[in-house]
Amino acid sequence: MKEIVNTTEMYLRTIYDLNEDRVPVRQSRLIERMHQAAATVFHTVTRMKRAGLVSIAEDNLIELTDPGSIRAIEVTRKHRLAERLLTDVVNMPTTLVHGEASRLQHVMSEEAERRIVDLLGGPTTSPWGNPIPGLEHFGITVESTVAATKLADLPESTLPVAGVVRSISEHAQSDPELIRFLVNAGVIPGARVTIRPNGKSYAVRGLDEIELPKKLAHIIDVDCTSTSSNISAFN
Known part of the structure; x- marks a missing residue:
């Protein structure tokens, strides 16, 4: 069950990332980014559709449902907070934090998130400049960012x-x-x-x-x- 949960979270975050990059989300893109076989991606997306996390439009675009979007925001927030913790506190080289944070995101509790937010003074971006989503859950108001x-x-x-x-x-x-x-x-x-x-x-x-x-x-x-x-x- 844990492996299924972790796989689902990785797919949700990848779909979120593709949306953030403004890249159309199709199974071919997930195959490319997840480095998995077409059959594996098809079965995982089908399982996520049955769970109500994604929908598939007529043009085969994969879209997050409202519950899927909530979970995608949660796992992306955990990932980027983990990256900040690793760079700001652990002093890990920035080039290494993504992979480590990809493991920590699956085991980080909401209480741990809250303590990281407090410890770091409410960071709003990852070390790579990407916005940390869902911070309003912890009472943080994010000001508008510099246009890019x-x-x-x-x-x-x-x-x-x-x-x-x-x-x-x-x-x-x-x-x-x-x-x-x-x-x-x-x-x-x-x-x-x-x-x-x-x-x-x-x-x-x-x-x-x-x-x-x-x-x-x-x-x-x-x-x-x-x-x-x-x-x-x-x-």
Whole structure:
């Protein structure tokens, strides 16, 4: 039963992440992100549909139901609070916290969440700049965040452009090689970057210049109205 619960929570969080990235949620995307066989994904999604956690639209889009959304927010909140605890208190390198938090999210109680929130003074974002959802459950009012645009949504007519990285998506964090690639280049939350188109890629310069394929342009949110930077929090 515990394995089923953990699997369901991972799927719920992955669907939440896809929605956050504004990527259409279909079984093909879950196969890609969960690194599971098509049959496994089909059976898991079918089980979640029977449980009332997801619905499947006529165009095969997978959508969270109201109960599914509540649970997805809860597990995402646990995950991102665990990441903050690991970076802010345990001093774990930022590149390692995603995997560890993915394990802790399944065993963290609501009381533990509440104590982490109190201990850290009510954090509102993960170490990677992603908003921690559902904090109103603990009486925290989240002020509006700084406007940011996904790299994928920047009109090419506005490029090249300078801006500040606001967040790196969970998709990138789950790929150790990709996240090290970004960190080593200084393409991290708070860092000032310049962006220019380069064929099927974007040339993104932080400390060094990297080529980011356009198919991964959803992983970075950038604020092109600011030029401040702060990279000292990253290890």
